[in-house]
Amino acid sequence: MKKFLTLVCISALGGALTLGTYKQFFEDSSTPKPIENQATASFFPVNLNTNLNGGTNVDFTTAADKTVHSVVHVKNTTLSKGYTSLEDLFRGRPQQQEQIGTGSGVIISPDGYIITNNHVIDGAQSIEITTNGNKTYDAELVGTDPNTDIALLKIEADAPLDYTTFGDSNSVRIGEWVLAVGNPFNLNSTVTAGIISAKSRDLSGRNTQSFIQTDAAVNPGNSGGALVNIKGELIGINTAISSQTGSYIGYSFAVPSNIARKVVEDLMEFGNVQNGILGVIGGELNGKNAKDFGVDQTEGFYVTDVQKGTGAESAGIQKGDIIQRIDGITISKFSDLKGFLNTKSPEDQVEVEILRNGIPQSLMVTLEKLTTIDIPILGTLQEPSKEVLYNLDVDYGLQVSELSETHRKDWESDGISEGSVVTEINEVKINSINDAQRALEKYSNRVLRIALVKNNGEKVVYRFR
Secondary structure, eight states: OHHHHHHHHHHHHHHHHHHHHHHHHHSOTTSOOOOOOOOOOOOSOOOOOSSOOTTSOOOOHHHHHHHGGGEEEEEEEEEEEEOOSHHHHHHTOOEEEEEEEEEEEEEOSTTOEEEEEHHHHTTOSEEEEEOTTOOEEEEEEEEEETTTTEEEEEOOOSSOOOOOOBOOGGGOOTTOEEEEEEOGGGOSOEEEEEEEEEEEEOSSSSSOOOEEEEOSOOOTTOTTOEEEETTOOEEEEEEEEOOSSSSOSSOEEEEEHHHHHHHHHHHHHTSSOOOEEOOEEEEEOOHHHHHHHTOSOOSSEEEEEEOTTSHHHHHTOOTTOEEEEETTEEOOSHHHHHHHHTTOOTTOEEEEEEEETTEEEEEEEEOEEOOEEEETTTEEEEOOOHHHHHHTTOSSOEEEEEEOTTTHHHHHHTTOOTTOEEEEETTEEOSSHHHHHHHHHHTTTOOSEEEEEOTTSOEEEEEOO
16 A cells, blocks of 8 residues: 555646656746747749838729710711602602711810811711710701711800810820720710720731720720720720620720821811822831841841831931831830821921831931822822812822833723823722721721713713723
8 A cells, every 4th residue: 555655646746747858848827829820931032022012902983083074975877868668669759767876976176176076977967966865856967987987067056165184195004994984875974994905906906906905995985985094084086896796895096186187287287188209119027027128137127128208218217227216105016106206297206216227226217297008900190189180170180190011002082191180099089198098997998989070061970900
């Protein structure tokens, strides 16, 4: 019994000593600590800034307030004749029908000038404007430019109107927030938000366009509406969507405000658009073209020829030069160059930065007005004098200044010679060089139909296959 008690005491004493030793060496008795799971330390560099501002909510209310009352609903009415029943068809009684088209527009001055898309009002016999305050006005068509799809309207109001001011579309950046404001589905001004997805987009495939691309929702009826930055400045005119269904799927396009403003100013001053030309021929650089041209640059505009008598020739631009920037604007592809030149006028001076044999150079070039155009099959056309038009009893057209050497005999045998006037190409009425360009673009630079007035006043039409 005594041995058993001794064993119990020794065991208890051993347990107490063990517990005391653990407390002394393995635990801080003064401050109890909770058990924590600590993450393994990372030695990879991170871009960490505890002073974050990018996550704050962007406020669109100021831009929306500035814009919604300047965006209007545009209704165009076209009258046409057609047969509404079999009885009308059999009796030869065509009935007059009214066709309605709708879109949007943007008031750009307090005295009632409105900018919209040409396709919104094309062919209209009457145009009606409805403001966001539900006031209705009859609009006058001031002028149009089908090449950029811009039209200018004018309404007469009793009081100054809310309007949107132009911003600088050259300064917009990819990823920048924007608002699209328009009248889709015949609703009052509707605001949608998105970002700038890309710049200098060409949807034609013929290097004739330079759109701003955005993912702001744009639907039927938005055409002619405003694309504005978060300051409420107009940076584009919404023009097109890319969709298989006809409704928004994330790809919307707008005419840059710098181009739209240039078109509007020309329409107000001259009645048509006065474009300045650089005087170079060539192509944009990419991996394939760079190899074909024998250069190691994959961005820019490669000059294959310089037109005689142009500003480019006078300034010293040469074949083989690579245009990299104009007035500080980077030229990565042809649509960059096209978009820039669409904002300039004849006699404007621009700084052209080129790369020649690997050496950068800067040249000052004076832009000139395009006064001639080469027409496949026929030859070269130029702007005629008022006297020429008067003598032939026509109000519009371009004069044949030089017949194509390949087809000269054929034309001359049919009475067509230098001095004849072309009034229509591919069913497009020819008032200017721009009209002729647009007519050629209609069928990928092909001539299918052409109307001329001979030197003796005879009017003829030719069709080609």
